[in-house]
Amino acid sequence: MIESLLVANRGEIACRIFRTARRLGLRTIAVFSDADAAARHVREADEAVHIGPAAARESYLNIARIIEAARASGAQAVHPGYGFLAENHEFAQACLDAGLSFVGPPPAAIAAMGSKILAKRRLTAAGVPVLPGYAGREQDLRRLASEAERLGLPLIIKPAAGGGGKGMQIVRAAAELDTALAAARRLAESAFGDGSLLLERYLPAPRHIEVQVFADSRGNLVHLGERDCSTQRRHQKLIEEAPAPGLPEPLRERLRAAALVVAREIGYVSAGTVEFLLDGGEFYFMEMNTRLQVEHTVTEAVTGLDLVEWQLRVAAGEPLPLGQSEVRFEGHAIEARVCAEDPERGFLPSAGRLALLEWPELPCVRVDAGFATGDTVPDCY
Structure with missing residues (x-):
């Protein structure tokens, strides 16, 4: 160890x-x-x-x-x-x-998952459902505009190297297209050092469902259920829950199986999250987060497992502690993110000293925090 x-x-x-x-x-x-x-x-x-x-x-x-x-x-x-x-x-x-x-x-x-374009191509070949769009190598703005017209509106423009909702542009009218493409290119280059863009059909009101996967270096691979992260603001998650409510069991199993295909395709090891957009009864691969998620806590709550412990044991060369048939799910968990923001200024980040910070101490309530009374929230992160 x-x-x-x-x-x-x-x-x-x-x-x-x-x-x-x-x-x-x-x-x-x-x-x-x-x-x-x-x-x-x-x-x-x-x-x-x-x-x-x-x-x-x-x-x-x-x-x-x-x-x-x-x-x-x-x-x-x-x-x-x-x-x-x-x-x-x-x-x-x-x-x-x-x-x-x-x-x-x-x-x-x-x-392998760092570029949305390369990931989409690879997983399409592996049979994982993806949104109709353009993930081509030709990236000049004229070609992107032509592909956007072929796809039709509305569509969403994403930085290929981005994540967390940063830099995405939604285009609903043809008159917005050129401006949106140029803006997305500038932001992608400045924020991610890569101006490549991905075009996808825009779904106005999808559910955001993600599956927690875990693998070891010995070829063992399991899923630890799914989470619903649909409650967002500016493409940033606010509320997450596990398991995802209201999913027909056959659809739930298809999502979990697709996530395992993604992880196996890239030779994954450790904790990872495969994210999908769900529209009616159809789902589409969005991205894979190759790390521990903020919302891993709700998965821990319904499985009784410690995902950080699993990460440490796998990093030490140990096998997964459990096989798929041994993973149990019990109950329902909801996570709410508490952010230092100013609601009177459009929820801009709010820095400063925390004069008083008290968390609830109740049965079945878990608080993961990085600050305490008297600490200062810096303005640089």
């Missing part, structure tokens, strides 16, 4: 990973920027290493500094959490090259 773990992240997810690591007897190591010197995740770790200025690109996104921190602290393994470098195949490879265990999937699996 791994004995020392560095979490290359901050806030709530770092605290959550430390909780399981402590229970397993691991030495925990935090990293922090100038803005997080007094942060909760720093206080909760056995050791903390400073990795740079407040700007994420100079700290939490700086691969070299994180690898240096792991070496200096004697960490055996690195957990990326979510966000920042969690889905960066170069970071995963850098950890392996440094002799560290990476608590996540192989770099090749991360890269």
Whole structure:
């Protein structure tokens, strides 16, 4: 088993990973920027290493500094959490090259799902349902406009290298097309360093259903049920629940089976989430998140499992603790994300000191938090 773990992240997810690591007897190591010197995740770790200025690109996104921190602290393994470098195949490879265990999937699996265009082509060939659209290599704006006209409206434009709803443009009228394509290209280049765009038929009111999958390095693969993440604002999830309510059982089983096909196709290992759009009785692959999700908590609630523990054991070379027939589901769980935002200013992020922060302490209520009373919510993340 791994004995020392560095979490290359901050806030709530770092605290959550430390909780399981402590229970397993691991030495925990935090990293922090100038803005997080007094942060909760720093206080909760056995050791903390400073990795740079407040700007994420100079700290939490700086691969070299994180690898240096792991070496200096004697960490055996690195957990990326979510966000920042969690889905960066170069970071995963850098950890392996440094002799560290990476608590996540192989770099090749991360890269396989890193481009929506390449993922869509590959999974179409594997027989996984995908939305009608354009995922071609020719990416000049004239060709994209021509393909958009062929597909018809409404359609959605997505950055091929994007995620989390960032940079997506919905086009409902022909007069909007050229402007939307140009805007999507600019944002894709600035936010993701890749201007490639994916065009898809737009579904006005689909359900967002995702399936939690888990695999080990020995070829074992299971699903841990699905979650409904349809309640969103600006393409950002707000409420998640498990299991997804109101699904006919045959449809539920088809979704789960398709998710396993996706994971098997790319040689997946560790925790991953396959996301689908559900429209009536039909579903379509959207993307795969090659990491632990924020909403993994509701899956833990209905299965009684600790997904971080599973990740750590798989990273240590152990087999999955359970086979598919041994996974049990009981009850229903709902997660609500609590964000520091100002509702009077269009829910813009709100930074500052938390004068009072009290969480409910009730049976069957779980709180995963990265802040406490007196902490400061920085304005840089």
